[in-house]
Amino acid sequence: MRWKAAIFDIDGTLALMNKAEGTFTALPGAIEAIAACRAAGTRVVAYTNGTFFPPAHYYPLLADAGIRIEPGFLLTPAAVAAARLRDMGYTRIMVMGGDGTTVPVAEAGIEIVAPTPDAGPVDAVLLGYTRDFGATELEAVVQAVWDGAKPFAGSVAPYFASSKGRMLGISGAIAAALENATDQKVTVFGKPETAGLDMVAALTGADPSEMVVIGDDPKLEIRMARRAGAHAVGVTTGISDAAMFASFPEGERAHEVLPTLETFADLLKAPA
Ligand SMILES: [Mg+2]
Secondary structure: OOOOEEEEOOEOOOEEEEOOOOEEEEOOOHHHHHHHHHHHOOEEEEEOOOOOOOHHHHHHHHHHOOOOOOOOOEEOHHHHHHHHHHHOOOOEEEEEOOHHHHHHHHHOOOEEEOOOOOOOOOOEEEEOOOOOOOHHHHHHHHHHHHOOOEEEEOOOOOEEEEOOEEEEOHHHHHHHHHHHHHOOOOEEOOOOOOHHHHHHHHHHOOOHHHEEEEEOOHHHHHHHHHHHOOEEEEEOOOOOOHHHHHOOOHHHOOOEEEOOHHHHHHHHHOOO
8 A cells, every 4th residue: 555544635626515505516536536545445534624514514415426434534624623722721712613613612622602792701712614704703803812812713725616616715814804903823723734634643543654635725735745744646626727736846846736536546556
């Protein structure tokens, strides 16, 4: 076996989400690439950088698109953030985010404070994807940080690939607003930070050098893989074309760039 674990991005890599319908469509070769990994003895992990849903919501949606992920082997930045914040000793945090963020935080045993004017002091704030906010919520989060809370986010990606093109990364936009107002840097747990790969290591027993990371974003999956010392494979089915992947310095570049996952299985046979 060439790699012990294959970590696939979801949006733009395995599938495209139709935001209006809440469904996924598998991208060419995605189902076959997963099957090839399993045949080779490589554990398959899906790691999205979106926090639209709690991890549990993705399994049936992806299964409807023919993409079957083992229970516990689907990660989101919110799930990574929740585990990390718990390990850092936070017990009560203000969350500005939807179910995709609040569910993993609650499951980690952390008390959630809603971003309201009378929220009272908190030690940390966590930003996740939500469309359900206004000036009141934004002001509450900013006030909490002005009052000393540490700011965190699952992801600060500027946008995601969707079936309708670029979709705004809301928590990235909120993080920019928060940094603008407070001069405090928001700490990120999602890609390209390597915290998610630590969770993969715990799940699979694989060292990063025994992992292959596959994604459509050179700034996210490829950067995460190269930072951790994993093998990095880019695909041009999402937000980046081949020229974009090639524009990065050699040490931050994907080891291979594929037009689709249809030829991914060939890499599993290549000599390490
Ligand atoms: Mg993607």
